[in-house]
Amino acid sequence: REDRGRSPQRDFHILFVPRRSLLCEQWLKEQGVLGSFIHREQYSLDLIPFDGDLLSMESESAFKECYLESDQTSLYHAAKGLMTLQALYGTIPQIFGKGECARHVANMMIRMKREFPGSQNSIFPVFDTLLLLDRNVDLLTPLATQLTYEGLIDEIYGIQNTYVKLPPEKFAPKKQSEGGKDLPTEPKKLQLNSAEELYAEIRDKNFNAVGSVLSKKAKIISAAFEERHHAKTVGEIKQFVSQLPHMQAARSSLANHTSIAELIKDITTSEDFFDNLTVEQEFMSGIDTDKVNNYIEDCIAQKHPLIKILRLVCLQSVCNSGLKQKVLDHYKREILQTYGYEHILTLNNLEKAGLLKPQTSGRNNYPTIRKTLRLWMDDVNEQNPNDISYVYSGYAPLSVRLAQLLARPGWRSIEEVLKMLPGPHFEERQQLPTGLQKKRQHGENRVTLVFFLGGVTYAEIAALRFLSQMEDGGTEYVIATTKLINGTSWIKSLMEKLEPAPF
Amino acid sequence: LKESKRAVNSLRDIVDDDDDDDLERVSWSGEPVGSISWSIKETASSSTSSLEGRDSSLQKGSSSYAAFPKQVSSYSLSSLFKGRNKLPSFQSLSDALSDTGVKNYTPELRRPKAEYKDYSSDWSPKDTVRRMQRGKICSLERFRSLQDKLVLLDEAVAGHDGNVITAVLIFLKRTLRREILFRELEVRQVALSHLIHFLKETGEQKLLLDLLRFLDRTEEVALSQYREHLNIQDVEKRREFLKGCIGLPFSAEDTSHIQDHYTLLERQIIIEANDRHLETAGQSEIFRKYPRKASILNMPLVTTLFYSCFYHYTEAEGTFSSPTNLKKTFKIPDKQYVLTALAARAKLRAWDDVDALFTTKNWLGYTKKKAPIGFHRVVEILQRNNAPVQVLQEYVRLVEDVETRLNLATKYKCHDVVIETYRDLKDRIQLTAYKCKVERGSTEEEKINSILNN
Helix, strand or coil, X not given: CHHHHHCCCCCEEEEECCCCXXXXXXXXXXXXXXXXXXXXXXXXXXXXXEECCEEECCCCCHHHHHHCCCCCHHHHHHHHHHHHHHHHHCCCCEEEEECHHHHHHHHHHHHHHHHCHHHCCCCCCCCCXXXXXXXXXXXXXXXXXXXXXHHHHHHHHCEECCEEEECHHHXXXXXXXXXCCCCCCCCEEEECCCCCHHHHHHCCCEHHHHHXXXXXXXXXXXXXXXXXXXXXXXXXXXXXXXXXXXXXXXXXXXXXXXXXHHHHHHHHCCHHHHHHHHHHHHHHCCCCCCCCCHHHHHHHHCCCCHHHHHHHHHHHHHCCCCECHHHHHHHHHHHHHHHCHHHHHHHHHHHHCCCCCECCCCCCCHHHHHHHCXXXXXXXXXXXXXXXXXXXXXXXXXXXHHHHHHHCCCHHHHHHHHHHCCCCEEEEECCCCCCCCCCCCCCCCEEEEEEEECCECHHHHHHHHHHHCCCCCCEEEEEEECCECCHHHHHHHHCCCCCCCCC | CHHHHHHHHHHXXXXXXXXXXXXXXXXXXXXXXXXXXXXXXXXXXXXXXXXXXXXXXXXCCCCCCCCCCCCXXXXXHHHHHXXXXXXXXXXXXXXXXXXXXXXXXXXXXXXXXXXXXXXXXXXXXXXXXXXXXXXXXXXXXXXXXXXXXXXXXXXXXXXXXXXXXXXXXXXXXXHCCHHHXXXXXXXXXXXXXXXXXXXXXXXXXXXXXXXXXXXXXXXXXXXXXHHHHHHCCCHHHHHHXXXXXXXXXXXXXXXXXXXXXXXXXXXXXXXXXXXXHHHHHCCCHHHHHCCCCCCCCCCCHHHHHHHHHHHCCCCCCCCCCCHHHHHHHHCCCHHHHXXXXXXXXXXXXXXXXXXXXXEEECCXXXXXXXXXXXXXXXXXXXXXXXCCHHHHHHHHHXXXXXXXXXXXXXXXXXXXXXHHHHHHHCCHHHXXXXXXXXXXXXXXXXXXXXXXHC
């Protein structure tokens, strides 16, 4: 309204992304400004491609809405996104799923297909299988600290829409000519995706294996630059010069990642990181999950960031199928006394989401699940991994294990364990028009689209990519999700907002 | 890592024209990102691909769209809109087709109202929901009878689109009597959840609480009401409000926490008023030496305890600001109390107070040092506050685990402790080796020599 007064010639338009919201329009109407907008449009972004094998809806509130507020609107949009995908890449003949939300999405997909018969197209299906997984089938994985290169960048600095902002000191160009130049104060912004060759190579590796890749790369690039001494003929010089831009890009890429790796190493070699990781791994391997943990108590006493504490207590709770009432009460009391009583609201949310709750049945299912699905692997090889557990240096993400076992030998072999995990599991088939049924050639990989409803971590993505490139794996994976998350952003989305609302 | 860093730095010298570290970013088609030709290609490709990619069930496969601008004078956001194919939402295709061929290729500025509103009165509930799902605003007023409204709601729920469900609920909320609305929603879980979410978002607290009470979701009522305290800035009002929350139907555990919250705030108000008075009067030494940086209001309990141990340590249990009073009132466990008191006294360099914390007299009258936390923690906190070596030494000596004791003693140069420990371990080699760590001719060196010679 103020703006309007100042410049009556101005036109106001409003674009709702990703979709129009009645609530917003209602509020604008109440403020009396709705009519001032000449255009009210929505730009429907359902699934956004983040990389060649990764799609995300970037819906931050999806998990909270589905599991805390029983509002499944985001699932409706996930289903619509999947319909769009099928329109482009062909009907997906097989749908597997585990979880309430998965069931709901599958039902909607089938119904949408029925209601729009014109959507039958004649595209050869690119995807053989769709696997829908509820986040709450595996609450454990996002809580643990990721140990892949990309995972650690996200944990420490936070990757937003493939961009990361880093402290600028290590990226300042060393120019001798201009002495006394001020260090940049703006954080260094870098784009991270598979278009960068070096990044594609190291992003999914366990961080401990990154150093050797970088040093090898350094040798190769140094050698390449050395070639200029050997170039004698005009032809050779010309060839060298034509390579120069590529080599410069490679050098720049190497410089950036060497700096990033140094920054990360400073954190991972710290005592606190080590202590934290030790406790996480103890819980994940089933040690002492039923008592109050000393390290957690110490951290509360030293007033470490609340989210760190919450991740740890939730991890303990999940690895124990809920905490004993005494232990839970003890943690709650310490947290409330140290961080403030208002956090009762957040603790309540975490209980509702199943992350921090009392043990109801008196039975701890986690050891059985852990053993049957081989979630804890002692003999993990970080440099040359042979199993997905390398992404957490010992813990195999439960969600990815389910995907792995679905492909081979199938979920029949883990019926008992599946029943211990929340929500129904199911299989649906969608009719393909005759002639489109694809017969896979011998040796040709199946393509499975794994859709995480409620969020996915970079470590899980790395694990799926690992499965894709396995020699005799038989399946390639494409990943879709409602949001790319890490433990911190995930817990944050469940925390009660403690500041009064702006309106 | 070191190798690659070396390589990187040496390469920097080799490559002369190293003007900027920024890579020239290039899009898939080869255009430099950010250039004008790139922008043009981007907008063109997103228009075409989004058209084709849309849910083909609802589009009739029309392929014509407004012609792309051949020259653009400036690359402002508005000029991007001019002549650009309107991003397809389901009804805009027809609009795109009706391009008027104005010089700047502007699409029509105002959509005919008919596009938005549905004046027809024939749409059934099912069709109404369908149209709403496609973004058309429908007048719901003609659904007058309760029956019609419920059918409309059920259709909306069956359609799964949250936006539509909310729209219908707004209508019902406006046109139905409260009791009827509640009663009908009680048996419609999905719609109920939507309404609750909606009421939370819009802050319609009263209606929300009434609804939750109707549903007998008592704990939620309690928590919802408690949440409101965050909106009350005035401390006195907040205190009153919290007092009112105590009787609410929380779970047993939570009730005690709410009680504590109220009691704490009540105390804080008293302490704050008192201390502010002391500060301005300027008579109290502690407040003059260490002026307060913030008010104690709304701080967590442990922070309040620290404050109390800092400014009011010696007060008797009877006063509201004494640490012992806080400990008793809130049943603060020993561990937490000792840690906090230690941190506060160490900050003030009150080593005698620290000593007293750990000294207990047993029944024979002998004093003994005890701690509910490991002594290595005590050492840590003392060291962080730059305690002098003589004080540190006392507590390093008390660390039970020998290895830890040696580590800490060596780290903080508590020579006597190192010497004594090696002596007790009868480790001649280490003791001799440690000689080089002490000053030539010092008492420590003498001590080592005398032990070695015995």
